[in-house]
Every structure is written in C-alpha cells, then in structure tokens.
Amino acid sequence: MKIRSRWLTKFAALTAVATFRLLFWTCRKKFLGDVLEQRMDPTVNDEHFVLSVWHDALLLPTFAAPKWLRKRCCCLVSQHQDGSYLADAMAWMDYTTVRGSSRRGGVEALRQLLTDTAGKHIIVTPDGPRGPRRVMKPGVAFIASQTGRRLLPGAFVVKNGWRVKGSWTDLVIPMPFTTIYLITGRPVSIPQDTPRSQLTQYVAAAQQAMDEINEEAERLAGRNSPQSAFPSVKAA
Structure with missing residues (x-):
C-alpha cells in the first residue's frame, strides 16, 4: 500500500530515522580506505567526489556517517514514490537531496547538481532506481564528467x-x-565534459572498481560472497 499523504510520508520517514539511528548507535563503525582515513577530519578542505553506493547497501553509509559529513553530502534521489520516503528521511538526517534519475527528471536534476552542490560530495546509487542489481549505469559517470x-x-x-x-x-x-x-577504493578519473557516447570505457572501469572494492569488503567481513550468510526477510 502506497502512502499518498505528505504528512504520513513525513511521519513514516521520521519514524524510520529514529529507529535506524537507535539501531546504528549500537553498532561499531570502521572507516577504511585512503579517502575516508585521510579525510575524517572535518577541518580538512578536501576534494569533493561523486560517491558510488550500490542500492542494497544504501542504509549503511546513510546512517553510519558522522553528522559533519552528512551535512557535506548531496544525494541524488529517485522521483519514484519510494524516493519520497528516502528524501524525507535524508532531510531529517541533514543531507541535501536532488530529485531525479535516468527515467524521470534527469535533466533538471543534473542542472541542480551542477549549481547547488558546491562544497559537497554527491552520492549516487548507480544501479537504481530499477536495476539490474549491482550493474553500473552510465548516469554516474556522466555526472562525474x-x-x-x-x-x-x-x-x-x-x-x-x-x-x-x-x-x-x-x-x-x-x-x-x-x-x-x-x-x-581508488577514485576513477573521467575527463570533464565527456559526451555520453564516449563514456563506455569509464563505466566499465567504474564497474570493475566497484566489484573489486566490494569483494575486498566481503572478505574483510568474513564472507566469500555478498551477504551470503544473512537471513532473508520479505518486504511487506
């Protein structure tokens, strides 16, 4: 059942934020990799990136990031109904959001990303909003370019x-x-203003980088395949 009321959507988002904040407060967080290890100091005037996050892992950086870092991040959120819940939740968590995707509102979203994200990292789920799962789409490379x-x-x-x-x-x-x-992982450089028609090699490089860093992360967590030992719960 979809919630049509904006008030109910906001209430649902606030309830989810409060619940997950409590859950994540109990967890231990380990930040690894050159970029995170060198830039956890909020006083550093560092480079800003387009951070690629697989859709299934989105909750983890969203709630584990410290407050000062959340304030320095802008998230590209789908205009789909599910994106409304996420956008409201992101606002409660001090993130900036831009609504749009490759399917809906893409041109306006890109224009807003170009003008409204100075001093912020841009967070994108490159396999959303409809999949296939963990398959890189050209949009994230285009945004970076x-x-x-x-x-x-x-x-x-x-x-x-x-x-x-x-x-x-x-x-x-x-x-x-x-x-x-x-x-x-190691950042992938994409020449500025590269046309969409010439992004294929950079999308392939980004896919490989994501696959490699996620395989390394799974080994670090003690598994040989993504979340292989996790119990499954069917969404309502």
Missing part, C-alpha cells in the same frame, strides 16, 4: 545483518551491536 569530480567507488558491508527482499534487489540492515565496514 559534467561536474568535474572523480568517481569514488564505495563498499559498505556488515558483519551480521538481515536482507530485506525487494522486487529487483535487497536491502541490507545491520543486526544490533554488529560491525559496519565503510570502505572507499
């Missing part, structure tokens, strides 16, 4: 968690008191 930022591959895994099954992907939720690993 148009904004003149390097694309930063991210891997976010938990030691123990649940998988909530969805229509085309799942959603990883940490169990209380588990360890969350937040890892960034």
Whole structure:
C-alpha cells in the first residue's frame, strides 16, 4: 500500500530515522580506505567526489556517517514514490537531496547538481532506481564528467545483518551491536565534459572498481560472497 499523504510520508520517514539511528548507535563503525582515513577530519578542505553506493547497501553509509559529513553530502534521489520516503528521511538526517534519475527528471536534476552542490560530495546509487542489481549505469559517470569530480567507488558491508527482499534487489540492515565496514577504493578519473557516447570505457572501469572494492569488503567481513550468510526477510 502506497502512502499518498505528505504528512504520513513525513511521519513514516521520521519514524524510520529514529529507529535506524537507535539501531546504528549500537553498532561499531570502521572507516577504511585512503579517502575516508585521510579525510575524517572535518577541518580538512578536501576534494569533493561523486560517491558510488550500490542500492542494497544504501542504509549503511546513510546512517553510519558522522553528522559533519552528512551535512557535506548531496544525494541524488529517485522521483519514484519510494524516493519520497528516502528524501524525507535524508532531510531529517541533514543531507541535501536532488530529485531525479535516468527515467524521470534527469535533466533538471543534473542542472541542480551542477549549481547547488558546491562544497559537497554527491552520492549516487548507480544501479537504481530499477536495476539490474549491482550493474553500473552510465548516469554516474556522466555526472562525474559534467561536474568535474572523480568517481569514488564505495563498499559498505556488515558483519551480521538481515536482507530485506525487494522486487529487483535487497536491502541490507545491520543486526544490533554488529560491525559496519565503510570502505572507499581508488577514485576513477573521467575527463570533464565527456559526451555520453564516449563514456563506455569509464563505466566499465567504474564497474570493475566497484566489484573489486566490494569483494575486498566481503572478505574483510568474513564472507566469500555478498551477504551470503544473512537471513532473508520479505518486504511487506
């Protein structure tokens, strides 16, 4: 059942934020990778990136990031109904959001990303909003090229968690008191203003970077395949 009322949507988002904040407060967070390790100091005037996060892992960096970092991030959120819940939740968490995707509102979203994200990292789920799961789409490479930022591959895994099954992907939720690993790989450089027709090689490089850093993260969490030991829960 879809919630049509904006007041109910906001209430649902606030309830979810409060619940997940409490859950994530119990968890241990480990930040790894050159970018995160060197830039956890909020006083550093560092480079800003387009951070790539697989859709199934989105909750982990969203709630594990410290407040000062959340304020310095802008998230590209789908205009789909599910995106309304996410956009409201992001606002409660001090993130900036831009609504749009490759399917809806893409041109306006890109224009807003170009003008409204100075001093902020841009967070994108490159396999959303409809999948296929963990398959890189050209949009994230195009955003990196148009904004003149390097694309930063991210891997976010938990030691123990649940998988909530969805229509085309799942959603990883940490169990209380588990360890969350937040890892960034080596940034992928994409020449500025590269036409969409010439992005194929950079999309392939970004896909490989994401696959490699996520495989490394899974090994670090003690698994040989993504969330293989997690119990599954079917979404309502």
